[in-house]
Amino acid sequence: MKPLKVALLGCGVVGSQVIRLMHEQAGDLAARVGAPLELAGVAVRRLGRKRDVEVDPALLTTDAEALVTRDDVDIVIEVIGGIEPARSLIVSALSRGKSVVTANKALLAADGAALHEAARTGRGDLYFEASVAGAIPLLRPLRESLAGDHVKRVLGIVNGTTNYILDKMDSTGASFTDALEEAQALGYAEADPTADVEGFDAAAKAAILAGLAFHSRVRAEEVHREGITDITATDVASAKAMGYVIKLLAICARSDDGRSFGVRVHPAMIPRSHPLAGVREAYNAVFVEAESAGQLMFYGKGAGGAPTASAVLGDLVAVGRNRLAGTRGPEESTYADLAVHPMGDTVTRCHVALDVADKPGVLARVAELFAKHDVSIQTVRQEGHGDDAQLVIVTHRATDAALTATMEGLRELDIVRAVASVMRVEGDE
Amino acid sequence: MKPLKVALLGCGVVGSQVIRLMHEQAGDLAARVGAPLELAGVAVRRLGRKRDVEVDPALLTTDAEALVTRDDVDIVIEVIGGIEPARSLIVSALSRGKSVVTANKALLAADGAALHEAARTGRGDLYFEASVAGAIPLLRPLRESLAGDHVKRVLGIVNGTTNYILDKMDSTGASFTDALEEAQALGYAEADPTADVEGFDAAAKAAILAGLAFHSRVRAEEVHREGITDITATDVASAKAMGYVIKLLAICARSDDGRSFGVRVHPAMIPRSHPLAGVREAYNAVFVEAESAGQLMFYGKGAGGAPTASAVLGDLVAVGRNRLAGTRGPEESTYADLAVHPMGDTVTRCHVALDVADKPGVLARVAELFAKHDVSIQTVRQEGHGDDAQLVIVTHRATDAALTATMEGLRELDIVRAVASVMRVEGDE
Numbered sequence: 034m035k036p037l038k039v040a041l042l043g044c045g046v047v048g049s050q051v052i053r054l055m056h057e058q059a060g061d062l063a064a065r066v067g068a069p070l071e072l073a074g075v076a077v078r079r080l081g082r083k084r085d086v087e088v089d090p091a092l093l094t095t096d097a098e099a100l101v102t103r104d105d106v107d108i109v110i111e112v113i114g115g116i117e118p119a120r121s122l123i124v125s126a127l128s129r130g131k132s133v134v135t136a137n138k139a140l141l142a143a144d145g146a147a148l149h150e151a152a153r154t155g156r157g158d159l160y161f162e163a164s165v166a167g168a169i170p171l172l173r174p175l176r177e178s179l180a181g182d183h184v185k186r187v188l189g190i191v192n193g194t195t196n197y198i199l200d201k202m203d204s205t206g207a208s209f210t211d212a213l214e215e216a217q218a219l220g221y222a223e224a225d226p227t228a229d230v231e232g233f234d235a236a237a238k239a240a241i242l243a244g245l246a247f248h249s250r251v252r253a254e255e256v257h258r259e260g261i262t263d264i265t266a267t268d269v270a271s272a273k274a275m276g277y278v279i280k281l282l283a284i285c286a287r288s289d290d291g292r293s294f295g296v297r298v299h300p301a302m303i304p305r306s307h308p309l310a311g312v313r314e315a316y317n318a319v320f321v322e323a324e325s326a327g328q329l330m331f332y333g334k335g336a337g338g339a340p341t342a343s344a345v346l347g348d349l350v351a352v353g354r355n356r357l358a359g360t361r362g363p364e365e366s367t368y369a370d371l372a373v374h375p376m377g378d379t380v381t382r383c384h385v386a387l388d389v390a391d392k393p394g395v396l397a398r399v400a401e402l403f404a405k406h407d408v409s410i411q412t413v414r415q416e417g418h419g420d421d422a423q424l425v426i427v428t429h430r431a432t433d434a435a436l437t438a439t440m441e442g443l444r445e446l447d448i449v450r451a452v453a454s455v456m457r458v459e460g461d462e
Numbered sequence: 463m464k465p466l467k468v469a470l471l472g473c474g475v476v477g478s479q480v481i482r483l484m485h486e487q488a489g490d491l492a493a494r495v496g497a498p499l500e501l502a503g504v505a506v507r508r509l510g511r512k513r514d515v516e517v518d519p520a521l522l523t524t525d526a527e528a529l530v531t532r533d534d535v536d537i538v539i540e541v542i543g544g545i546e547p548a549r550s551l552i553v554s555a556l557s558r559g560k561s562v563v564t565a566n567k568a569l570l571a572a573d574g575a576a577l578h579e580a581a582r583t584g585r586g587d588l589y590f591e592a593s594v595a596g597a598i599p600l601l602r603p604l605r606e607s608l609a610g611d612h613v614k615r616v617l618g619i620v621n622g623t624t625n626y627i628l629d630k631m632d633s634t635g636a637s638f639t640d641a642l643e644e645a646q647a648l649g650y651a652e653a654d655p656t657a658d659v660e661g662f663d664a665a666a667k668a669a670i671l672a673g674l675a676f677h678s679r680v681r682a683e684e685v686h687r688e689g690i691t692d693i694t695a696t697d698v699a700s701a702k703a704m705g706y707v708i709k710l711l712a713i714c715a716r717s718d719d720g721r722s723f724g725v726r727v728h729p730a731m732i733p734r735s736h737p738l739a740g741v742r743e744a745y746n747a748v749f750v751e752a753e754s755a756g757q758l759m760f761y762g763k764g765a766g767g768a769p770t771a772s773a774v775l776g777d778l779v780a781v782g783r784n785r786l787a788g789t790r791g792p793e794e795s796t797y798a799d800l801a802v803h804p805m806g807d808t809v810t811r812c813h814v815a816l817d818v819a820d821k822p823g824v825l826a827r828v829a830e831l832f833a834k835h836d837v838s839i840q841t842v843r844q845e846g847h848g849d850d851a852q853l854v855i856v857t858h859r860a861t862d863a864a865l866t867a868t869m870e871g872l873r874e875l876d877i878v879r880a881v882a883s884v885m886r887v888e889g890d891e
Binding site: 050054058061062064065162168169170173174177178179180181182183248308311318323324325326327328329330331332333334337339340342343344345346347348349350351354355358359360361363366368369 | 479483487490491493494591597598599602603606607608609610611612677737740752753754755756757758759760761762763766768769771772773774775776777778779780783784787788789790792795797798
């Protein structure tokens with residue numbers, strides 16, 4: 034049987050695992066695809082570099098564009114990441130009718146439309162399971178298994194680095210800086226951790242998830258994004274004391290009228306009894322709530338060479354099978370074309386700690402301000418006395434706009450010395 | 463666009479939800495499939511019966527065979543369950559080139575080969591996501607997402623009825639009988655609960671999971687099966703005291719040399735810190751351990767009309783899309799053709815409680831017996847005194863044959879008054 038020829042772009046942590054697996058499991062892969070898979074070439078930045086895997090030097094090239102446009106190449110695997118040259122290479126390959134497997138969440142969230150358009154024109158496949166939550170089969174279930182259902186909400190931990198940091202802060206009482214340094218020492222965080230700790234990585238994944246869940250097109254810039262750099266050991270400890278844990282969540286939720294949806298990434302307090310609270314270290318987990326299926330959860334490793342390569346190979350088998358059958362997998366589905374609503378319209382809850390003057394009437398004035406903004410209070414607790422007096426308030430559900438206006442009002446109240454912390458509360462409605 | 467015509471076999475709890483969803487989501491389904499789906503007929507046992515959903519009486523028929531062989535029918539959905547007439551109807555449909563979506567685990571586990579063969583001959587699709595773990599997308603990830611990986615083990619709670627009963631026993635201290643009655647009153651257990659409590663239902667699902675995971679053919683009768691009817695409130699309480707919880711597990715595990723695998727369903731103690739320990743009520747959850755992907759978990763509702771119908775509709779969209787594209791989904795994959803090894807070769811651990819005579823030398827004689835069978839002891843604890851003296855032993859990993867031989871030897875020891883309980887321990891190696 035004529036082999037399918039595969040071009041690999043990138044030979045780093047993921048790429049070298051892809052090569053190893055393609056080699057070690059060549060027989061199995063051939064049986065599953067229906068034809069052998071043959072590595073046609075590997076595009077790298079520098080030829081001489083030491084690599085984690087043995088590669089025939091004749092396969093290496095620095096001319097990625099020439100590789101992806103070769104007539105004999107059937108499938109292109111892109112694991113270089115970033116916007117360029119990845120975008121041009123993928124578009125080149127797709128528009129020439131090749132199928133593409135990519136793990137590039139940043140590119141998909143920035144300009145997925147251009148890639149999907151190129152796949153449509155060239156009539157090849159564009160698969161990207163590895164772009165969100167690494168090894169966890171999540172996109173295929175959303176794209177296919179739930180195709181007959183209506184997704185209401187996707188809520189998950191999709192960034193392993195920040196989960197590792199927050200988990201350390203929670204379990205050891207460490208500060209953000211110390212936990213970050215430990216994550217860097219262990220290789221869970223990069224030297225420049227911005228993409229992870231500021232939520233950019235999670236926001237790109239949230240955009241991809243929301244697009245699939247709601248059959249609409251979502252760009253990363255439409256995602257409301259807040260990182261975890263301002264979270265203090267005190268925030269973590271006070272959440273713990275109340276039976277909560279702080280996690281960086283990606284939340285995609287359809288509005289009640291079904292006409293729009295919100296997409297956001299921010300730290301939030303969730304109850305310790307919530308299944309996501311038990312997601313430790315660098316693991317990922319995603320809750321999906323659908324009308325008929327109810328609540329589903331997917332859990333596993335969200336990053337790393339071998340787990341990501343496993344997801345890439347699953348896609349490789351699928352696109353290989355499709356090519357042999359002369360068919361294509363499901364195209365991008367944007368038929369619903371719903372709008373992303375602004376963060377202010379999102380319905381959420383809030384935990385607020387206020388440093389207040391310890392005198393009669395304080396609670397009444399604070400409560401009055403909440404009422405003025407139509408935000409109802411679920412619990413209020415007074416802690417300390419005199420100069421240490423603090424009011425800890427958890428609200429009922431309200432729009433983010435009303436909650437924000439309430440916080441602004443609190444800052445202006447003369448009896449409030451400081452708004453010590455504000456955090457959204459999720460997962461217990 | 464010409465509609466795809468769908469014949470539905472069965473209009474009970476699941477069938478009526480399928481009709482409701484096909485009606486309510488007709489527009490969405492058409493967009494996802496690429497053509498409208500039209501209900502061509504509904505086969506029922508009796509015409510006059512009251513149903514949970516409104517059905518055009520003209521669609522109802524008692525002649526299922528005539529319905530599935532109608533030339534204009536493209537897709538057949540089978541939700542009647544049981545072996546016959548389901549098998550004949552599905553084979554009739556498949557061999558005439560129609561695609562079939564079924565939720566029938568018993569039939570797939572008893573005679574899946576005949577169904578897959580008919581699908582191959584007729585060149586239609588046979589999809590069965592709803593047959594295991596209801597709404598949880600599990601088979602598609604195993605069949606497709608992990609197609610480039612090697613599954614080492616599948617371990618899960620796949621029967622909601624028994625999980626509900628064991629969870630009640632654990633949380634309230636109820637006896638098996640009382641918990642079963644409560645489950646029956648709430649509709650979680652049937653009047654004749656045999657299929658659930660004796661593990662037949664879980665064994666059928668284990669056979670399907672093992673077949674997919676290890677690319678081999680497995681029949682239900684090859685699954686080692688033990689039910690939960692002998693589990694007492696005392697067993698549950700003593701597991702609880704040791705930090706364990708008892709669950710009915712389905713376990714499919716490849717042998718260390720990769721040449722065979724074991725498939726078994728039996729109650730087992732798992733540590734309370736294990737993610738499966740937190741699976742409450744009638745929920746299902748399945749752990750999958752793969753070489754590259756690492757540990758994955760899937761969690762959700764394992765039964766019920768709407769969740770099962772959601773899985774059926776996901777398959778319906780997939781087979782509908784395939785038909786329009788003139789292609790087929792992945793066929794049964796049995797290329798590995800591994801053997802199922804006997805239960806005795808399975809490696810596991812054991813918890814044993816022995817009523818013993820309270821005198822010096824008892825522990826030495828018991829320990830000697832374990833050593834004779836090459837079973838090493840992890841922990842031993844003595845409880846009570848005099849006539850109440852009990853030894854509680856947890857072993858290290860050993861073959862089930864060695865453990866069984868040890869238990870038989872213990873029963874014959876004069877110093878052992880009774881083997882009060884024996885249970886396998888899983889999930890903490």
